[in-house]
Amino acid sequence: MEIRELPKKEWPKQLLEIPQQPKKLWARGTLPPAGTKFLTVVGSRAMTRYGQEACQKLISGLAGYPISIVSGLALGVDTCAHKAALDAGLHTLVVPGSGLGDDVLYPRSNRAFAKEILEKGGGFISEYAPDQASHIHYFPERNRLMVGLADAVLVIEAGEKSGTLITARLASEYNRDLLCIPHRIGDPHSFGPHLFVRLGAALVCEPLHILEALHIPPREIGTTAAPTDLENAELVIWNMLEEPKTRDEILRESDAGAGEALTALVALELRGLVREEFGAWHRI
Numbered sequence: 001m002e003i004r005e006l007p008k009k010e011w012p013k014q015l016l017e018i019p020q021q022p023k024k025l026w027a028r029g030t031l032p033p034a035g036t037k038f039l040t041v042v043g044s045r046a047m048t049r050y051g052q053e054a055c056q057k058l059i060s061g062l063a064g065y066p067i068s069i070v071s072g073l074a075l076g077v078d079t080c081a082h083k084a085a086l087d088a089g090l091h092t093l094v095v096p097g098s099g100l101g102d103d104v105l106y107p108r109s110n111r112a113f114a115k116e117i118l119e120k121g122g123g124f125i126s127e128y129a130p131d132q133a134s135h136i137h138y139f140p141e142r143n144r145l146m147v148g149l150a151d152a153v154l155v156i157e158a159g160e161k162s163g164t165l166i167t168a169r170l171a172s173e174y175n176r177d178l179l180c181i182p183h184r185i186g187d188p189h190s191f192g193p194h195l196f197v198r199l200g201a202a203l204v205c206e207p208l209h210i211l212e213a214l215h216i217p218p219r220e221i222g223t224t225a226a227p228t229d230l231e232n233a234e235l236v237i238w239n240m241l242e243e244p245k246t247r248d249e250i251l252r253e254s255d256a257g258a259g260e261a262l263t264a265l266v267a268l269e270l271r272g273l274v275r276e277e278f279g280a281w282h283r284i
Contacts, residue, residue: 001028001029001118002028003026003027003028003100003101003130004026004027004028005024005025005026005027006024006025006026006027006125008025010027010031011025012031012038012149014038014148014149014150014151015145015148015149017148017174018144018147018148018174020144022127022145023127024127025125025126025127026099026100026125026126026127026128026129026130027100027123027124027125028100028118028123028124028125029117029118029121029122029123029124030091030121030122030123031093031123031125032066032068032091032093032123033066035066036066036067036068036091037065037066037067037068037151037152037214037215037216038067038068038070038093038149038150038151039062039067039068039069039070039150039151039152039153039154039210039214040070040071040146040147040149040150040152040153040154040176041055041059041069041070041071041077041078041081041153041154041156042071042072042077042078042143042146042153042154042155042156042158042164042167042168043055043076043077043078043155043156043157043158043162043164044076044077044156044157044158044159044162044164044189045074045075045076045077045078046076046159047075047076047077047080047156047157048157048187048189050183050189051077051080051156051157051181051189052080054156054181055077055080055081055084055156056080056084056087057207058154058181058204058206058207058210059081059084059085059088059090059207060084060087060088060207061206061207061208061210062088062090062207062210062211063088063089063090063244063245063246063279063280064089064219064244064277064279064280064281064282065090065211065216066216067090067091067214067216068085068090068091068092068093069081069082069084069085069090069091069092069093070092070093070094070095070146070149070150071092071094071095071146072094072095072096072097072139072142072143072146073094073095073096073105073106073107073110073113073114074107074110075107075109075110077156077157079110079113080156081156082094082113082117082122083113085122086116086117086120086122087246087248088246088279088280089246089247089279089280090279091121091122091123092117092122092123093122093123093124093125093149094114094117094122094123094124094125095124095125095126095142095145095146095149096124096126096134096142097134097135097138097139097141097142098126098128098132098133098134098135098138099126099128099129099130099131099132099133100124100125100126100130101130101131102114102115103131104130104131104132104133104134106133106134125145126142127141127142127145139163140163140166143163143166143167143170144170144174146167147167147170147171147174147176148174150171150174150176151176151177151213151214152176152177152178152179152210152213152214153167153168153171153176153177153178153179154179154180154181154204154210155168155178155179155180155181155192155193155196155201156181156193157183157189157190157192157193158189158191158192158193159188159189159191159192160188160191160192162191162192164192165192165195168192168196168201177202177213178196178201178202179201179202179203179204179209179210179213180192180193180194180196180197180201180202180203180204181193181203181204181205182194182197182203182205219244219282226238226239227271227273230268231264231267233254233256233260233261233263233264234264234267234268236254236255236256236264237250237254237261237264237265237268237274238268238273238274238283240253240254241274241281241282241283242283243282244280244281244282245280245281245282246279246280246281247265247276247281250265250281265281272284
């Protein structure tokens with residue numbers, strides 16, 4: 001997809017509030033619509049199974065809300081956050097430590113995944129020229145953009161010497177809400193999250209805590225009785241949508257075949273009983 005220089009009037013407004021604003025911004029792919037909240041997700045490249053499960057659970061619980069997941073395409077937490085966003089039908093925004101050209105995106109092993117993000121409606125932004133290769137000094141610089149973009153910053157894991165600690169401290173300097181998930185006592189990956197919770201960061205255990213930080217009211221869970229004239233597959237999907245779900249989740253959890261489940265979903269939509277919003281289906 002084409003790389004374009006982003007006029008300043010199209011910059012995310014949060015970047016106009018930070019010190020050391022970028023001189024230029026390049027963009028690629030689809031940027032989220034106005035009114036979207038940005039959740040920046042950061043953490044260790046050496047991600048644990050617990051961190052992966054926590055990241056996936058928290059982001060999947062945001063399906064259907066106007067939220068873009070921001071991260072840096074690095075291995076570990078960054079990759080997990082981008083993938084979880086796509087799985088939940090959420091927009092995701094990549095801020096790499098390089099230009100946006102296919103041949104310079106870092107890490108090299110994630111270049112195929114970068115194409116997938118673009119194909120699924122995600123976007124990229126960078127302050128570096130499109131053909132600028134990554135450099136060790138660029139990563140701290142790009143981290144200020146990730147925090148500057150954010151309405152809130154979520155720390156998944158960070159050891160005692162993790163660069164994530166510096167990124168998290170920027171949240172305080174930029175007046176961004178800092179959110180941290182809890183870990184077991186003594187777990188070396190808990191150092192950063194537990195340190196910042198002691199210093200006043202918000203403890204996050206469920207998606208609702210993130211919605212609170214982003215000032216997004218949660219949807220009321222529907223308690224309306226199912227219409228009495230629903231076909232079997234329609235009733236199954238109606239019951240399934242007690243909470244919002246993506247289409248892939250519906251197909252995966254339905255006992256019916258994919259064709260029958262999709263037909264039932266369309267029938268419910270045509271009757272005005274369900275609708276899709278921000279990547280997730282929910283009752284009306």
